[in-house]
Amino acid sequence: MFKHECYKIFTKKSIYIVFFLIVLTMIYANNLPTDMIMKEEIYEELYETFGGPVTEEKGKYVREKMRESDAGELVDEISSRTFEDKATGEVHFSVALAHMIKEQLNERKNILESKIENSDKSSYEYKDAEKELTMLNQIDNTHGFYLIRMWQGMFDFIEPATTVIFLSVLIILGLTPVFSDEYTKRTAGLILATKHGKRKIITAKIMAAITYIVIVITSLHLVNGILKWIKHGGIDGWNAPIQGLSGGIDTISMMEYAHSPYDLAVWELYGLTFFLQFIGAVVIAIMVLFVSVNTKNSMIALFISGAIIGIPFMISQIGLDRGIIQHLANFNYSELIKAAGLFEEYITYNIFGQPILYPTLLFSIFGIITALLLYFTYYQHRNYQVKN
Amino acid sequence: MKLTIENISKQYKDKIAVKGFSAELTEGVYALLGPNGAGKTTLMRMVADILKPTAGRILFNDKDISVMGDQxxxxxxxxxxxxxxxxxxTAxxxxxxxxxxxxxxxxxxxxRVQEVLQLVNLQGEEKRKLSTFSGGMKRRIGIAQALLNDPKVLIVDEPTAGLDPKERVRFRNLLSEIAADRIVVLSTHIVSDIEYIAKEVLLMKEGELIQHNTLESLLERINGRVWNVVVTKEELPTIQREYKIGNIQRNEKGIEIRIIHDTKPFPNALQVPASLEDVYLYFFHEEVRDNV
Incomplete structure (x- = not known):
């Protein structure tokens, strides 16, 4: 039954057309110029000197070098700078930036320590500050310069807004007809009169939808990975701390992990966010199936599903996310797909006096919503009445 | 084996589709006859467990089918x-x-798939996509799927619609063969489909069961009420308005018509044996006239 349900999904031509267009867009985006590609040997040489966590010594040295460079720089000299000079300047800047962020981190830790000292132990402020401080203490020695090649670009398919659109379109196109087509094409009457036509078929349809999601996400990540590998020529930096990932370097993504409080290596973040994006896509798939079972018309299901994902996403994209609407912008389906963005900064919510991390809360809320939608999807199909 | 339909009704917002229908069915073919809108399809959907009755219940071997569910x-x-x-x-x-x-x-x-494909005469078409099937072939693949699990209760709604005469005869014979140890409920407009195979006939009108009898009893009931008479072209419109008219056939003597009437309608009328078509006409004359 599962195999046949998969066949129904995978024989839709529209999903292949959209998939092909997405791949073309990825190839195009991959060829857009970025600030720097650390592919050349000079970066390896610079990494020998400046690589790893930033120290006071390294910080002072690069600041001095930058000051000298700024003071001695003349307009006509800029054009005569060699590639090596430019690369050295970029690396100096990265090290100086890491040093500055480390100082900011220490300042933040001081603020949190004083907050802890002056707060009541049972108060939310105390618990929140303690939680943040614990996390920041774990990333004490992570900021610095790291040679992270293709990994920076690997997140190009986890964070940007275009990913939300790409994945949503593929999920909606592939899955809105799953139930609604059975009703509109009058196959529901045949199915519902069979032994497994009211229960097991729903499980088979959900499993087929999950298989579709696995194949879509894995193949798009694979395409992205191959493109990044060709572009950057190596997998260096896989075990660097995520604080070394910063926007514009080696990628078109503006994702910035310099202020992230999470103690994770790059490969761990990739694995985690890949998994969370998959879970997010499955959560969206369940919502689409729920709409499909209720609307009984593929086109209406398509528009409703699109609106559920699209409206909050557009609100946050055009910057209308203020006040109560901000919660809608933070807790909606599109945020689940943009999983990488969840770990950029420290965000907690006060839930019954306990500070709960944003990613934990987001996935918990949608976990509950999904469980309810699953129940009602089963209920709705089981009780569908063939009237015409 | 027994299928009991116990006083079931189905009401939509402002329309009663089936009203207090009761019947007890055992092995054999049951023909469900009635004009369009009589409630046959609604009744069959309820028996097929894809539509819930508003009232009443259906029992299979004394167990409520809504409780039995998958079973x-x-x-x-x-x-x-x-x-x-x-x-x-593909098929x-x-x-x-x-x-x-x-x-x-x-x-x-x-x-089993090979067996049912053979039963509906679709062997050799296994690899063909269903999009290329003709209307009759689609109906046959539908029949095939209904037979896949060797069902004890077979509900077929207008199964011969779209089938050519040869396939209709084939399907009739198939039903006749398999009905020995199962309950078959068949609805049709084509009375000749059931004339030779129906164990009992259920006549439905406006959602109600108006007759449930063997074919012989129904024929017996209208025996002596079926007449053949030759009329002129000018007389025909008046006769059509006043009598229940069956077949109309032109021949060299004039127009030969079949009239269903309690008494001899014309002095020259000849009494003829009743057929199932006459039974249908006898009970549903108004509906037949409206459809013409």
Whole structure:
């Protein structure tokens, strides 16, 4: 039954057309110029000197070098700078930036320590500050310069807004007809009169939808990975701390992990966010199936599903996310797909006096919503009445 | 084996589709006859467990089918009047899919699919996509899926619609063969489909069961009320308005018509043996006239 349900999904031509267009867009985006590609040997040489966590010594040295460079720089000299000079300047800047962020981190830790000292132990402020401080203490020695090649670009398919659109379109196109087509094409009457036509078929349809999601996400990540590998020529930096990932370097993504409080290596973040994006896509798939079972018309299901994902996403994209609407912008389906963005900064919510991390809360809320939608999807199909 | 329909009704917002229908069915073919809108399809959907009755219940071997659920549908075969097919599926894939829905294991399903394809005369078409099937072939693949699980209760709604005469006879014979040890409920407009195979006939009108009898009893009931008479072209319109008219045939003597009437309508009228078509006309004359 599962195999046949998969066949129904995978024989839709529209999903292949959209998939092909997405791949073309990825190839195009991959060829857009970025600030720097650390592919050349000079970066390896610079990494020998400046690589790893930033120290006071390294910080002072690069600041001095930058000051000298700024003071001695003349307009006509800029054009005569060699590639090596430019690369050295970029690396100096990265090290100086890491040093500055480390100082900011220490300042933040001081603020949190004083907050802890002056707060009541049972108060939310105390618990929140303690939680943040614990996390920041774990990333004490992570900021610095790291040679992270293709990994920076690997997140190009986890964070940007275009990913939300790409994945949503593929999920909606592939899955809105799953139930609604059975009703509109009058196959529901045949199915519902069979032994497994009211229960097991729903499980088979959900499993087929999950298989579709696995194949879509894995193949798009694979395409992205191959493109990044060709572009950057190596997998260096896989075990660097995520604080070394910063926007514009080696990628078109503006994702910035310099202020992230999470103690994770790059490969761990990739694995985690890949998994969370998959879970997010499955959560969206369940919502689409729920709409499909209720609307009984593929086109209406398509528009409703699109609106559920699209409206909050557009609100946050055009910057209308203020006040109560901000919660809608933070807790909606599109945020689940943009999983990488969840770990950029420290965000907690006060839930019954306990500070709960944003990613934990987001996935918990949608976990509950999904469980309810699953129940009602089963209920709705089981009780569908063939009237015409 | 027994299927008991106990006083079931189905009401939509402002329309009663089926009203207080009761019947007890055992092995054999039951023909459900009635004009359009009589409630046949609604009744069959309720028996097929895809539509809940507003009142009443249906029992299979004294167990409520709504409680039996999967167990009941395990012994059920259903062919609706109108149904869709998956255009990208081949005949084999379609039947294998329904075999899995009906709980057949893969090995058993493969054998059974070949058997039912042969039963409906579609062997050799296994690999063809359903999108290329003619109307009659689609109906036959529908019949095939209904037979896949060797059902104890077979509900077929207008199964012969779209079939050519040869296939209709073939299907009639098939039903007749398999009905010995199962309950078959068949609805049709084509009375000749059931004339030779129906164990009992159920006549429905405006949602109600108006007759439930053997074919012989029904024929007996109108025997002596069927007349043949030759009339002129000018007389025909008046006669059509005043009598229940069956077949009209032109011959060299004039127009030969079949009239269903309690008494001899014309002095020259000849009494003839009743057929099931006459029974239908006797009970549903108004509906037949409206449809003409």
């Amino acid at each position: 009941y549908r395990d012994v059920l075969g259903y062919l609706p009047q109108e149904f869709g097919l998956y255009k990208s599926f 084999t894939r379609f039947l294998m899919y329904f075999a899995s829905l009906k709980g057949l294991d893969k090995k058993e399903a493969k054998i």
